Amino acid sequence: MKNTTKTQDSSGSEGPQRAQGRFRVLGLFQEFAHAQASSGIVLLACVIVALVWANSPFGSSYYDLWHLHLAVKFGNVEWLNEAFDRPLEYWINDGLMAIFFFVVGLEIKREVIAGELASPRKAMLPIMAAIGGMVVPAAIFLWFNLGGPAQRGWGIPMATDIAFTLGVMAVLGSRVPTPIKVFLTALAIVDDIGAVLVIAIFYTSEISLTALGIAAVFVVLMIAANRLGVRSTLVYFLLGACGLWP
Known part of the structure; x- marks a missing residue:
């Protein structure tokens, strides 16, 4: 009888312990997901993994992954099926990044209406900084490559990786003052708009x-x-x- 009681007690307490363990893991995951630095940590980790993977002996599988086709089917509607049959890199570049820029644009709009960029004088600072951040790198690139086969790549150093910029600021968290965050975000957006215009005008065969x-x-x-x-x-x-x- 004693052995039976002990067995029942141990098996009965095992369930709540496992449940508590699951809730503890779930709680830690939720804390990480809601932490300000979580997005930046995930981004930096993915960058490191991507660099190691792409430069490893298995680098070809990395590029194969990005060219893997993902399709959404709409029955026999051929034109919709063709429109939504795209490689993975297309879904990210033209899909998820569009949502990302939409959210960032909303943040900037809030600052322009009632924030750090509400006055034209404050708004001009990141705009002029972005213009300088495009012109100077392009000029330096041309200085070293003028007349050479790489001259045509002058537009490459103009762009700022806004996602990486925001990711680093997210990791730093409250150590970065809000005015600096707004300034860098606005600068990166203007810089990206300028880079897109340069690509459309100078690197597109037909507009x-x-x-x-x-x-x-x-x-x-x-x-x-x-x-x-x-x-x-x-x-x-x-x-x-x-x-x-x-």
């Missing part, structure tokens, strides 16, 4: 003025809807999707 015109029309429609007080998310989603589709 579709029709597509740009259609996109501009829908941008004007979204601005007009905002001025008229339209607050429906669906309206802006549809207008934005139509503007990006061309």
